[in-house]
Each structure stands twice: as structure tokens, then as C-alpha cells.
Amino acid sequence: MTTLVNARLVLPGEVRHGWLRTAGDRIAELAPPGEAPGQAPSTGEVDDVAGRYVVPGFVDVHVHGAAGVSYQSGLADEAARAARFHREHGTTTTMASLVTGSPQELAKAVSGLAEVAADGVIAGVHLEGPYLSAARCGAHDPAWLRPPDPAEFRDLVQAGRGHLRMITLAPELPGALELVRTAVSEGVIAAVGHTDATAARTREAIEAGARVATHLFNAMRPVHHRDGGPVVATLNDPRVTVELINDGVHVDADVARLVFAAAGAGRVALITDAMAATGMGDGDYRLGGMDVRVRDGRALLADGTSIAGSTITMADAFRRAVTDVGLPVEQAARAAALTPAGMLGLADDIGSLEPGKRADLLVLDDDLTVTRVMKNGRWL
Numbered sequence: 001m002t003t004l005v006n007a008r009l010v011l012p013g014e015v016r017h018g019w020l021r022t023a024g025d026r027i028a029e030l031a032p033p034g035e036a037p038g039q040a041p042s043t044g045e046v047d048d049v050a051g052r053y054v055v056p057g058f059v060d061v062h063v064h065g066a067a068g069v070s071y072q073s074g075l076a077d078e079a080a081r082a083a084r085f086h087r088e089h090g091t092t093t094t095m096a097s098l099v100t101g102s103p104q105e106l107a108k109a110v111s112g113l114a115e116v117a118a119d120g121v122i123a124g125v126h127l128e129g130p131y132l133s134a135a136r137c138g139a140h141d142p143a144w145l146r147p148p149d150p151a152e153f154r155d156l157v158q159a160g161r162g163h164l165r166m167i168t169l170a171p172e173l174p175g176a177l178e179l180v181r182t183a184v185s186e187g188v189i190a191a192v193g194h195t196d197a198t199a200a201r202t203r204e205a206i207e208a209g210a211r212v213a214t215h216l217f218n219a220m221r222p223v224h225h226r227d228g229g230p231v232v233a234t235l236n237d238p239r240v241t242v243e244l245i246n247d248g249v250h251v252d253a254d255v256a257r258l259v260f261a262a263a264g265a266g267r268v269a270l271i272t273d274a275m276a277a278t279g280m281g282d283g284d285y286r287l288g289g290m291d292v293r294v295r296d297g298r299a300l301l302a303d304g305t306s307i308a309g310s311t312i313t314m315a316d317a318f319r320r321a322v323t324d325v326g327l328p329v330e331q332a333a334r335a336a337a338l339t340p341a342g343m344l345g346l347a348d349d350i351g352s353l354e355p356g357k358r359a360d361l362l363v364l365d366d367d368l369t370v371t372r373v374m375k376n377g378r379w380l
């Protein structure tokens with residue numbers, strides 16, 4: 001049992017000065033609203049956080065790797081290394097995203113990562129591809145893009161043993177709407193992305209069950225005032241959560257502000273889309289089958305034709321949401337934790353500082369850098 005005292009608790013909708021008590025791997029209790037200072041229970045260990053922010057552990061639903069390794073390998077030790085790096089930077093729950101690859105490569109990676117998920121290191125697997133638009137393929141290997149293949153998808157679901165949680169696809173491809181319906185029936189979240197779809201086609205995908213926009217704006221038909229495309233169609237639909245890469249490179253801060261104004265923090269999930277170079281500095285890397293060059297922290301395909309993921313952590317995405325986008329800290333925390341948790345169907349267990357939920361939390365300094373990370377009631 002640990003009681004954090006003298007905290008600025010970042011709760012859904014408010015910042016409350018007071019205390020928070022954990023018991024085992026759970027949040028047990030927290031200061032009631034309006035309580036006078038110094039009322040914390042004095043049982044168990046007391047940990048004075050000296051007025052710092054305490055926020056829920058971040059949830060990253062779209063991330064490819066870090067620390068020199070990619071989830072694409074499907075290897076348990078590499079996945080653990082990437083997950084550990086991101087955990088040290090505030091991500092207490094992570095998906096593992098795979099880029100487009102050959103059928104054999106994806107089957108092997110999904111199968112390997114299913115084991116990693118069963119061990120609790122990752123929350124599940126996100127297939128980004130391979131059923132994507134060639135016109136909007138970004139950093140995906142165009143050689144392996146293919147139309148939706150229901151038989152292959154069912155094999156991947158099987159290989160995932162319940163841990164394949166999300167697939168990004170382009171709804172304009174032949175058979176895509178049927179694949180959305182199949183995914184939903186298999187308990188896999190369908191996301192629209194890497195797409196050249198019209199607004200009308202995107203709405204059809206939402207009607208078929210798609211509930212997420214993969215990195216809104218990036219690798220999507222751009223907004224036109226006579227055809228809002230996937231951006232406007234997903235922003236306008238209250239059923240859809242939109243992912244945002246808030247690294248200041250993929251989406252301008254003014255545009256991010258517009259997204260939050262349109263959809264609210266309850267429908268915007270901050271993601272990293274981080275790749276292997278994250279935490280490694282500039283150099284040459286691989287993303288799936290593609291060569292990536294990182295210069296000044298920006299990841300580009302070696303031929304310079306596309307951005308190739310980011311090198312940020314959720315701590316960066318969160319901090320920028322406050323300092324650059326101008327969100328109140330509790331809204332930034334919602335977009336970094338509760339909203340993505342809800343997207344995964346995990347909001348009863350994680351995503352906010354509420355009694356009964358998992359004791360996954362972070363202590364932030366005044367400049368919003370992550371200084372301490374608690375996962376399952378234990379400090380890292």
C-alpha cells in the first residue's frame with residue numbers, strides 16, 4: 001500500500017490537489033473533491049510527490065518499435081525491448097503495430113507477438129496493412145500491397161489467438177467493406193487509413209463498422225471543401241476515434257487544435273507511430289521492407305518521398321499537446337490515456353486515475369517531462 005501525497009491529480013475533467021492511495025496493483029482511493037490539505041491517510045508507505053502532476057499511464061495504440069528494434073520481427077526479446085523503452089517514457093499500455101509485408105512475414109510476426117501479448121508485455125497487435133491504397137502507401141512497401149483477402153485475414157486472426165486487435169485498411173479497395181464486417185465479427189477493430197477514399201466511401205466503411213481513423217491526415221486523401229474525404233467523414237462521426245501523431249512534423253499544431261475543437265479529447269487518441277530509431281538518434285534504419293533515414297529526429301524514406309513514422313514517445317506527444325497545441329493538461333491526459341483505452345475496450349481497467357482501476361500512473365515535472373512511472377502498482 002502506497003499513498004502519494006501532495007499531488008496534482010489529473011482526473012477526467014479536473015486537476016485536484018490531494019492524495020492517491022494504491023493497494024496491490026490497483027488504485028484504492030483518492031482525495032475527495034474540496035478536501036483540506038494534509039488529510040491524507042497515513043497508513044502504509046507515504047510518498048511525497050511535492051506538488052507534481054500525477055497522470056494516468058499513457059496508452060499507445062499505434063507504434064512500431066524503439067531502441068533499435070521493430071515489432072515487425074515478431075521476436076519476444078525485441079518486442080520486450082521496444083515496449084520497455086516506451087514504458088520508461090510513460091506508455092504503460094501499448095499495442096504493437098506491423099507494417100505491410102509478405103503473407104509469410106505477417107503470419108510469423110502476428111504469431112510471435114500473440115505470445116508476447118499473452119505474457120502481458122503488449123496489449124495486442126495492430127495490422128497496418130497490407131490492404132492499403134497504393135496512392136497513399138506512405139512508407140509501406142508498395143510491392144506487398146494487396147486487395148483485401150478474407151482467407152489471409154482469417155488466417156492472421158487465427159495466428160493472433162485473440163490478440164489481433166486492430167487492422168488498418170483502405171475502404172475503397174475491392175472487398176474492403178466486407179473485410180470491415182469480418183473484422184468486427186472477429187472482435188478486431190477496423191480502422192480506415194492509408195486511403196484515397198471519398199467521404200461517401202468512408203461513411204460506408206463506418207456504417208460497416210469501422211471505428212478508427214489511422215493517423216488522421218497522414219497518408220489520406222486531403223481535405224477539399226467539396227469532398228472532405230476520410231478526414232472530414234471520420235471527424236464528423238461521433239462513433240469514430242481519430243489518431244493523431246502529435247510530433248509537430250506529421251500534423252501542424254494549428255491543425256491539431258482544429259481537430260480537438262472538432263472532435264474533443266474524448267475522440268482524439270494521441271499516438272506515436274514511433275519506429276525503431278526512437279531513442280537511438282539519427283542514422284539509417286529499416287521499417288518493414290523500406291530503408292529509412294533519420295536526420296534531426298525526422299524519419300524519412302531514404303529516397304525522401306515520404307515521412308516514415310516518428311521518433312517520439314507518448315511523453316513527447318502529451319507534452320506537445322499542452323505546450324504547442326494549448327490543451328488543458330486534463331484534456332491532453334484524456335487523449336493520451338482514457339480515449340485510446342476506450343478505443344481498445346479497456347476503459348474499465350486503465351486510462352484514468354479512478355478507484356478500482358490499475359495503478360498505472362506517471363509523475364511529471366513542472367515542464368511536463370515524465371520523471372517516474374508506476375505500472376501495476378510498482379515503480380519502474
Ligand SMILES: [Zn+2]
Binds near residue numbers: 062063097
Ligand atoms: Zn504506423
